[in-house]
Amino acid sequence: QVQLVESGGGLVQPGGSLRLSCAASGFTFSTYWMYWVRQAPGKGLEWVSAINSAGMSTYYADSVSGRFTISRDNAKNTLFLQMSSLKAEDTALYYCAAHPHPIQATTLEEFRYWGQGTQVTVSS
DSSP, X not given: OOEEEEEOXXXXXXXXXXXXXXXXXXXXXXXXXXXXXXXXXXXXXXXXXXXOTTSOOEEEOTTTTTTEEEEEETTTTEEEEEEOSOOGGGOEEEEEEEESSOOOOSSGGGSSEEOOOEEEEEOO
């Protein structure tokens, strides 16, 4: 059974930091591209970051570039997103997703697998 379980979300003040984790099981994690996407209330899905299967190439949306860092530990089947200098506009439900190759998805259903999400709220 495939599972992607996100954790690490919470309430943080503007300028603060959070580290999201995504524990994967039930598929060959090390062969999949991994993604972080988010959805703010009343808005569509926004792609945040991607990392290739080996972890050697990373990609970021302009809105988070320089503030967020994606990484993965293939030995532990875990994906991470280190978020710093958080802003109110980063408030969203953050999902991790997996796909066997690069994809530009606008819905979760386009990914092969996705998790249930973890809420990040940036507010003073």
